[in-house]
Amino acid sequence: MLRHVVVGLVALVLGAGAAWAQGKDKEVKGALVKVDVEKKTLTVKTTDGEKTYDVNDETKFVGPKGGAADDGLKDERLVPGVMLTLKIAANNRTAHEVHIPERKAKKGK
Numbered sequence: 001m002l003r004h005v006v007v008g009l010v011a012l013v014l015g016a017g018a019a020w021a022q023g024k025d026k027e028v029k030g031a032l033v034k035v036d037v038e039k040k041t042l043t044v045k046t047t048d049g050e051k052t053y054d055v056n057d058e059t060k061f062v063g064p065k066g067g068a069a070d071d072g073l074k075d076e077r078l079v080p081g082v083m084l085t086l087k088i089a090a091n092n093r094t095a096h097e098v099h100i101p102e103r104k105a106k107k108g109k
Contacts, residue, residue, distance in 0.1 A: 024090035025097075028053075032082045037073045042095060044084060053086060053095040064102045077103055 030046035043052045061069035069075050077100045078084075087097040 025087045026092075028086045028088050030084065030086075032078060032080055032084050034080065035073050035078050040073065042073070042078075042084070042086070042098065044086065053088060054093055055095050055098070059095050060097045062097055062099045064100070069100055075100060077101060 028044065028046060028051070030044040030051075033043040033045050033050055035042055040055045041052050042055060043050055055073060059072070061072050061075060063069045069077075082101055084101075085099040086095045087099075088094065089096055
């Protein structure tokens with residue numbers, strides 16, 4: 001019985017820690033400078049200068065209407081100069097979310 005209580009408390013503490021860490025994300029807005037698919041990084045220019053952020057399998061790419069953008073770093077909208085909003089982990093290095101803009105209308109349409 002005591003073992004179940006201890007396991008339950010450990011799970012509760014770990015869950016609360018994960019929620020607390022998620023709450024520490026900061027938002028960064030800036031212009032995309034470079035995408036490195038091989039290194040899995042995004043370089044963004046903000047008012048504080050250029051900063052490179054890691055992207056991993058957990059990173060969510062979100063379109064302008066809140067839907068998932070499944071192409072990740074290979075999304076055609078990730079071109080230099082496009083404005084992005086990123087949610088950065090507490091380590092100030094890893095992007096948890098990348099919010100990308102709408103696709104530009106193709107010329108001639």
